[in-house]
Amino acid sequence: MSDKTLFEKYGGFSSVSKVVLAFYDTLLDSDEIGPFFDDIDMSRMVDHQTKFISSLLGGPASYSDVQLRQFHRNLDITNAHFDELKAVLEETLANHGFEPADVRIALEAIEARRELIVD
Amino acid sequence: MSIEAINEQLLRAIGVGVALLGRKTLQFHFHNDTFEEWFGNPNGPATLQDIFTDFDVEELNKSLNETGRYTTEVKFKKKRRTMVIALDFTATEDREPEIAVLVCQNITRIRELESMIDSYSMMVERNTREIKREKEQVEKLLLNLMPRSVYEEYKTFGVVTPQLYEPVSVLMLDFVGFSETVTTLDPSVTVTELNDIYSSFDRIGEQFGCERIKTIGDAYITVAGLPDPTPDHARATANAAIRFVRYLERRNASHPHQWQCRIGLGTGSVVGSVVGIQKYVYDIFGPAVNHATMLQSFSDPMQISVQDEMARALSEQFELENIGEKSISGMPDQPVWRLLDNRKGISAAG
Numbered sequence: 001m002s003d004k005t006l007f008e009k010y011g012g013f014s015s016v017s018k019v020v021l022a023f024y025d026t027l028l029d030s031d032e033i034g035p036f037f038d039d040i041d042m043s044r045m046v047d048h049q050t051k052f053i054s055s056l057l058g059g060p061a062s063y064s065d066v067q068l069r070q071f072h073r074n075l076d077i078t079n080a081h082f083d084e085l086k087a088v089l090e091e092t093l094a095n096h097g098f099e100p101a102d103v104r105i106a107l108e109a110i111e112a113r114r115e116l117i118v119d
Numbered sequence: 120m121s122i123e124a125i126n127e128q129l130l131r132a133i134g135v136g137v138a139l140l141g142r143k144t145l146q147f148h149f150h151n152d153t154f155e156e157w158f159g160n161p162n163g164p165a166t167l168q169d170i171f172t173d174f175d176v177e178e179l180n181k182s183l184n185e186t187g188r189y190t191t192e193v194k195f196k197k198k199r200r201t202m203v204i205a206l207d208f209t210a211t212e213d214r215e216p217e218i219a220v221l222v223c224q225n226i227t228r229i230r231e232l233e234s235m236i237d238s239y240s241m242m243v244e245r246n247t248r249e250i251k252r253e254k255e256q257v258e259k260l261l262l263n264l265m266p267r268s269v270y271e272e273y274k275t276f277g278v279v280t281p282q283l284y285e286p287v288s289v290l291m292l293d294f295v296g297f298s299e300t301v302t303t304l305d306p307s308v309t310v311t312e313l314n315d316i317y318s319s320f321d322r323i324g325e326q327f328g329c330e331r332i333k334t335i336g337d338a339y340i341t342v343a344g345l346p347d348p349t350p351d352h353a354r355a356t357a358n359a360a361i362r363f364v365r366y367l368e369r370r371n372a373s374h375p376h377q378w379q380c381r382i383g384l385g386t387g388s389v390v391g392s393v394v395g396i397q398k399y400v401y402d403i404f405g406p407a408v409n410h411a412t413m414l415q416s417f418s419d420p421m422q423i424s425v426q427d428e429m430a431r432a433l434s435e436q437f438e439l440e441n442i443g444e445k446s447i448s449g450m451p452d453q454p455v456w457r458l459l460d461n462r463k464g465i466s467a468a469g
Contacts, residue, residue, distance in 0.1 A: 028199055046234035050235050051242065061242045
């Protein structure tokens with residue numbers, strides 16, 4: 001088995017950056033999740049999404065469980081919101097040529113953190 | 120369709136916001152569809168300030184008067200996305216009434232990309248710093264295990280070729296009654312004190328060009344003439360040995376626990392190499408090591424025993440005392456010498 005992370009497998013930052021921007025666009029447009037970002041400054045939002053996608057794919061960022069819990073505290077995030085985010089992510093990855101098995105790996109990785117994010 | 124009509128259609132449909140303003144009044148005379156999509160319709164006699172509140176008109180006029188141009192950026196939210204638009208004003212010349220052309224470019228994506236690059240480069244830079252720190256720690260650890268030149272060879276080629284060094288001098292030091300010390304003293308105290316002493320030995324040895332090879336419990340082995348050959352190898356170890364004893368004497372005078380050592384100085388050849396694959400360690404083998412080990416056992420506490428061959432090299436500079444003939448490592452009996460600290464002799468005489 002190769003030790004390559006998904007981040008490396010799909011071409012590093014130059015490819016992942018496209019995933020980040022597409023994900024960012026879809027999130028902002030989403031009427032379910034979008035409102036969470038109403039008052040968030042653009043650069044913070046982009047920073048957050050860059051780190052989120054990078055850490056999800058095994059790139060050069062990682063959020064600890066404590067950080068994740070802290071970021072999402074008191075936001076009233078429901079399971080429905082979380083499911084919507086997963087759906088957005090699934091679609092984004094699939095649109096960017098991720099193999100179904102790899103999409104599954106990424107989705108499992110965020111599913112494992114559901115409890116930290118959902119209130 | 121006339122050329123004018125085509126031009127106007129183009130101007131309306133283009134993805135860049137365009138507007139014409141009265142140079143003095145800053146009232147809108149014309150705007151295209153893109154402009155309206157971003158900033159709304161400047162109805163009636165709307166001015167620049169009506170559309171862009173907080174606009175620095177003074178700065179605009181000053182710049183237009185001086186250079187004929189002015190650029191700035193505006194931000195606004197469209198739905199929840201922060202849009203960033205670059206505004207570029209140009210004053211027209213030789214025309215009445217004077218007008219200013221406003222061209223608006225959507226640079227939202229550029230700003231988003233810049234934020235992403237910032238974010239990513241910060242992550243990468245932090246990781247690079249961490250990797251560098253880890254690398255330095257690994258390097259430090261490896262330099263504790265092997266001489267620098269050996270480490271460089273290991274780093275470059277991935278292997279270390281065993282090498283014969285000849286001649287070298289080996290200093291072997293052992294503590295008297297160490298087993299009892301270990302059982303009577305608190306283990307952490309023993310380790311702290313040993314660490315303290317070995318660190319001092321390292322520093323002393325370094326001053327005289329000795330390379331510490333290893334410690335095995337209470338045994339400390341350092342060598343001169345390796346990895347770089349030196350004609351002074353015997354003197355280097357002799358000088359270090361005398362200072363080791365002096366150091367311990369001074370330390371004992373002010374510490375509750377006494378450390379007594381025996382030292383042996385041997386000379387000859389050794390092979391130096393990295394041993395082991397997973398748990399590798401740099402080690403030396405050979406007659407010089409065996410000699411030093413044997414000679415150390417001949418020493419009384421705080422005394423230094425020296426091999427005959429070495430004693431000859433040292434006799435000019437050091438004071439030596441014959442302590443009889445002994446067999447070393449299965450070789451025929453040969454004289455063994457005790458190395459004296461001539462500074463003590465001088466101070467006693469003085």
